[in-house]
Amino acid sequence: MPRLARKNTGMDREQRLRIAIQKTGRLTDHSLDLLSRCGLKYSRGKDQLLCYGENMPLDVLLMRDDDIPDLVQEDVCDLGIVGSNVVREKQLAQDAARTTPGFEVLQELDFGRCRLCIAVPDDFPWAGVGSIAGRRIATTYPNILADWLRSAGITAQIVTLSGAVEIAPRLGRAELICDLVATGGTLAANHLREAATVLECQAVLIRTPVPLSKPKEQWLDRIRLRIDGVQQVKESKYIMLHAPRSALPEIRRLLPGSESPTIIPLEGSPDRVAVHAVCRENVFWETLESLKLAGASALLVLPVEKMLA
Numbered sequence: 482m483p484r485l486a487r488k489n490t491g492m493d494r495e496q497r498l499r500i501a502i503q504k505t506g507r508l509t510d511h512s513l514d515l516l517s518r519c520g521l522k523y524s525r526g527k528d529q530l531l532c533y534g535e536n537m538p539l540d541v542l543l544m545r546d547d548d549i550p551d552l553v554q555e556d557v558c559d560l561g562i563v564g565s566n567v568v569r570e571k572q573l574a575q576d577a578a579r580t581t582p583g584f585e586v587l588q589e590l591d592f593g594r595c596r597l598c599i600a601v602p603d604d605f606p607w608a609g610v611g612s613i614a615g616r617r618i619a620t621t622y623p624n625i626l627a628d629w630l631r632s633a634g635i636t637a638q639i640v641t642l643s644g645a646v647e648i649a650p651r652l653g654r655a656e657l658i659c660d661l662v663a664t665g666g667t668l669a670a671n672h673l674r675e676a677a678t679v680l681e682c683q684a685v686l687i688r689t690p691v692p693l694s695k696p697k698e699q700w701l702d703r704i705r706l707r708i709d710g711v712q713q714v715k716e717s718k719y720i721m722l723h724a725p726r727s728a729l730p731e732i733r734r735l736l737p738g739s740e741s742p743t744i745i746p747l748e749g750s751p752d753r754v755a756v757h758a759v760c761r762e763n764v765f766w767e768t769l770e771s772l773k774l775a776g777a778s779a780l781l782v783l784p785v786e787k788m789l790a
């Protein structure tokens with residue numbers, strides 16, 4: 482990467498933000514998509530670890546997700562995108578070691594949603610969380626699990642594994658597991674079922690606690706505003722329709738999550754208006770059908786691409 486080596490000088494570290502994201506995994510596409518939606522153009526070579534931001538002073542480092550908090554903590558990167566489960570596990574390990582947290586959670590990113598849960602074999606006699614007492618639980622999140630057991634007042638043995646937790650009961654290494662679940666498909670395939678939720682998780686943006694140079698801090702503020710904008714437009718739709726004036730109260734009631742709509746008189750039809758509104762929730766067919774029943778016609782629903790409050 483001769484070009485990167487040249488660009489990545491000490492001077493660049495003063496001027497350019499560096500964000501660590503997962504190299505390959507469940508968060509990769511969403512993280513790159515978020516950065517693109519924030520306006521970043523970058524070139525990504527096949528085995529490239531550092532992508533140079535071409536139109537913003539923001540470079541992307543592609544790493545294993547477990548390493549991201551450390552990279553931010555050690556100030557190798559200014560920012561990181563990682564699951565809140567990885568962040569929480571790290572924070573609890575730091576609490577236990579009485580070291581000061583080396584990163585700060587800036588915001589939730591509304592993707593990579595999953596939950597860390599206790600799962601039991603299909604034939605396990607589950608009768609509430611009390612059933613965990615005295616059992617062995619396999620997990621890759623020993624600190625989160627220990628914290629949860631402590632607050633539930635349960636004593637159990639934690640078996641820490643580095644992966645393939647779902648086969649631990651079949652191998653006789655543990656009776657239960659504590660693992661991440663999104664749809665439950667992997668659990669079902671391994672004859673396990675979800676029994677209790679330990680932690681709801683999603684991707685979060687973290688930053689170094691080290692003060693940034695002024696230009697970097699200003700760019701971080703801009704990027705965060707853009708992330709807010711991206712999140713706002715995700716479900717938003719722009720809806721346009723025609724309606725009799727008399728139907729306006731009912732139509733306003735039906736428009737999902739919209740603030741003051743724009744009402745425009747229609748040339749030559751004094752009793753009819755055009756209504757334009759940004760709906761901050763998805764607009765379903767049922768809503769359109771109800772709007773039509775209320776008197777609306779010429780209904781049009783458009784996606785919103787960008788929004789800046």
Ligand code: ATP
Nearest residue numbers: 503506507508545546547564593594595661662663
């Ligand atoms: P790496 O090689 O980077 O260490 P990994 O195998 O640890 O990857 P992935 O399985 O790609 O990680 O998951 C990354 C993150 O995605 C998880 O830490 C979690 O926050 C989130 N996630 C979302 N859905 C799921 C799911 N169904 N199972 C596991 N993680 C999920």
Ligand code: MG
Nearest residue numbers: 545546547548
């Ligand atoms: Mg990992």
